[in-house]
Amino acid sequence: MEGTARRRQQPGAAGAQPGASFLQARHSSIKADEAAGTAPFHLDLWFYFTLQNWLLDFGRPIAMLVFPLEWFPLNKPSVGDYFHMAYNIITPFLLLKLIERSPRTLPRSMVYVSIITFIMGASIHLVGDSVNHRLLFSGYQHHLSVRENPIIKNLKPETLIDSFELLYYYDEYLGHSMWYIPFFLILFMYFSGCFTPTKAESSMPRAALLLMVPSGLYYWLPRGMVSVTGRTDPSLMGSLHQNGKDLLTWSQLQPTSRYLVTEGQIFILFIFTFFAMLALVLHQKRKSLFLDSNGLFLFYSFTLTLLLVAIWVAWLWNDPVLRKKYPGVIYVPEPWAFYTLHISSRR
Numbered sequence: 504m505e506g507t508a509r510r511r512q513q514p515g516a517a518g519a520q521p522g523a524s525f526l527q528a529r530h531s532s533i534k535a536d537e538a539a540g541t542a543p544f545h546l547d548l549w550f551y552f553t554l555q556n557w558l559l560d561f562g563r564p565i566a567m568l569v570f571p572l573e574w575f576p577l578n579k580p581s582v583g584d585y586f587h588m589a590y591n592i593i594t595p596f597l598l599l600k601l602i603e604r605s606p607r608t609l610p611r612s613m614v615y616v617s618i619i620t621f622i623m624g625a626s627i628h629l630v631g632d633s634v635n636h637r638l639l640f641s642g643y644q645h646h647l648s649v650r651e652n653p654i655i656k657n658l659k660p661e662t663l664i665d666s667f668e669l670l671y672y673y674d675e676y677l678g679h680s681m682w683y684i685p686f687f688l689i690l691f692m693y694f695s696g697c698f699t700p701t702k703a704e705s706s707m708p709r710a711a712l713l714l715m716v717p718s719g720l721y722y723w724l725p726r727g728m729v730s731v732t733g734r735t736d737p738s739l740m741g742s743l744h745q746n747g748k749d750l751l752t753w754s755q756l757q758p759t760s761r762y763l764v765t766e767g768q769i770f771i772l773f774i775f776t777f778f779a780m781l782a783l784v785l786h787q788k789r790k791s792l793f794l795d796s797n798g799l800f801l802f803y804s805f806t807l808t809l810l811l812v813a814i815w816v817a818w819l820w821n822d823p824v825l826r827k828k829y830p831g832v833i834y835v836p837e838p839w840a841f842y843t844l845h846i847s848s849r850r
Contacts, residue, residue, distance in 0.1 A: 544707070544710070553717050555589075557721060584629065595622055599614075601689075601693055624684075627681060628682055634670060655667055679769055699794075719804040720808075723808050723812065773809075776805070777806075812835065816834060819841065825841065
């Protein structure tokens with residue numbers, strides 16, 4: 504009886520052993536890949552990522568100057584809006600491709616939720632930014648708050664001012680938060696897998712060094728806009744054409760850049776992500792793990808951006824008007840406010 508029982512248990516035990524060994528081998532192989540596997544430098548993805556950022560973000564104001572104004576009336580999307588739409592499609596696609604190449608297996612649910620939130624936030628910002636650009640043609644001044652703007656403060660009924668403040672909230676706060684919180688989160692998740700136990704692999708190729716400069720500059724100065732200069736009478740600034748005459752000339756349209764990291768709450772997200780990266784690097788160094796070429800590229804790009812922001816803040820440290828607009832401990836003035844205050848007002 505006992506021998507029969509043993510023989511009955513043996514097939515089950517024998518059948519469970521290959522399955523258990525298979526799972527154990529698979530689990531150990533994944534761990535080995537994550538610990539020892541290092542990805543080569545993703546020159547194609549980083550190049551496309553940097554190119555589309557500069558072309559679709561920084562290139563927006565240039566495109567708005569090149570294309571005739573009559574092609575894009577104020578009640579229709581501008582060429583810059585179409586650039587923004589392309590950015591909202593291409594950027595999440597490149598982020599997904601970047602995550603696919605991560606040597607470390609990342610949580611898919613978090614990645615998918617982050618990408619969906621990114622697209623929604625960028626789309627909210629697209630609408631708010633589009634209306635904001637059109638307000639510039641009516642004399643809106645960015646260095647002033649919504650209620651202090653000459654074209655806004657006398658609106659009747661006064662509840663219209665609340666609507667413009669809501670638009671500003673969607674553009675500058677909700678849209679930016681839903682856009683850049685998942686953006687920096689995805690970059691950090693990818694960064695967490697960019698470590699190698701081999702010291703010799705902790706270096707960047709020459710192509711990465713060349714690409715690092717435009718990449719770091721992008722985080723400091725993207726998002727373009729077009730401003731109107733030389734206008735003193737807001738009543739003349741409601742449309743591009745009136746009675747068959749042009750109200751705006753090319754000399755009155757000037758490109759200016761709205762910087763990324765220096766845009767209000769985005770700086771907080773950036774600096775938090777940077778120090779989280781720095782803490783992770785120090786933590787992994789204790790385990791004798793070093794950044795690979797992709798991690799070094801991302802980390803040094805952020806370092807360059809932080810250096811440029813520090814120079815920017817030091818230059819405008821004693822500006823009384825900007826100090827009033829940006830009170831608080833963290834003083835990072837937004838360049839579009841500097842432009843409308845010190846540059847466009849002189850033309």
